[in-house]
Amino acid sequence: MRIPPRGLARLACVATMAATLGGAAVAGAQGVHVQLAPGTSEVAPGAVFDLDLVLSQAGSSINGFDAVIGFDPAALTFIPLAPISQQQGTLMTGACGNFFHRFTPTTGQLSIADVMLCAGASVTGPGQIYHLRFQASNTPQVTHVQFLPGLQFYNAGLFVNPAFSTDATIGIGVSLDAGPFTGPSRLALHVAPNPARGRAAFVIELERAGPMRMSVMDVRGRLVRRFEQRVSAPTRATLAWDGRDSAGRQVPAGLYFVTLEAGGRSVSSRVSLVR
Secondary structure, three states: OOOOHHHHHHHHHHHOHHHHOOOOOOOOOOOEEEEEEOOEEEEOOOOEEEEEEEEOOOOOOEOEEEEEEEEOOOOEEEOOOOOHHHHEOHHHHOOOOOEEEEEEEEOOEEEEEEEEOOOOOOEOOOEEEEEEEEEEOOOOEEEEEEEEEEEEEEEOOEEEOOEEEEOEEEEEOOOOOOOOOOOOOOEEEEEEOOOEEOOEEEEEEEOOOEEEEEEEEEOOOOEEEEEEEEEOOOEEEEEEEOOEOOOOOEOOOEEEEEEEEEOOEEEEEEEEEEO
16 A cells, blocks of 8 residues: 555654554644744855755644755756755754655655654654755746645644744845835735645745634634744745634634734635545
8 A cells, every 4th residue: 555655754643653642742722833944045056955844832742743845947957965864954863863855856746754762752842853965057047946735734743733833035146135124015825735635735835924813703703723923024924723722622613713913914815624
């Protein structure tokens, strides 16, 4: 039976759950904040540069994750590290020496499954959980490296949600100076997939720094879940919703309305949950 790459870390976590659950913390309500760092880079045409997957702040404990990273192969060439263990982040390797680790690079996409197999081992943050290397093309342009749908963190076989992710912008021979931050000049919200089977990802675009709030409401106008975060720079981020309300209960299938608020402005979208 062929196992989809997205579920590999989940299976590895489940395989060690009996050994770790007794000593590990159950997934908390804080969630996980992960970013591709540095968030903005200016590199010369043809230059080689590094990006890290970083837990940007303390949050819920994790011992594994699945992630899919996308990039434009016409703008960037991925450079694999050897041995492959060099791509694992020091935050995780410093906590455990035994891993299930699978990395699958394809054209324009990198699939990662990485989980600690040490009983009771977990990490929070901040710190580096993965390391990537790219070479820029010779054509001046602005390009992005981003989290694609499929990001999921685990702890002792349990899902850890929500997950806040922030992408990276690279200027190849181009300045990224956006001037002072005074409030969002662009505010956008996209839902993927839609309809969503049990859980959904919201892609948020903010062109200025500041606080943001996203609310999920049911068709009767009742608040189901609220997420709040402050962003420190222009960003394209993904926020994963696990299909649960603020009390941790699985919400029923149906239509939900999502509103993103920042800088005195708001945008709305809708998502259909199916079971």
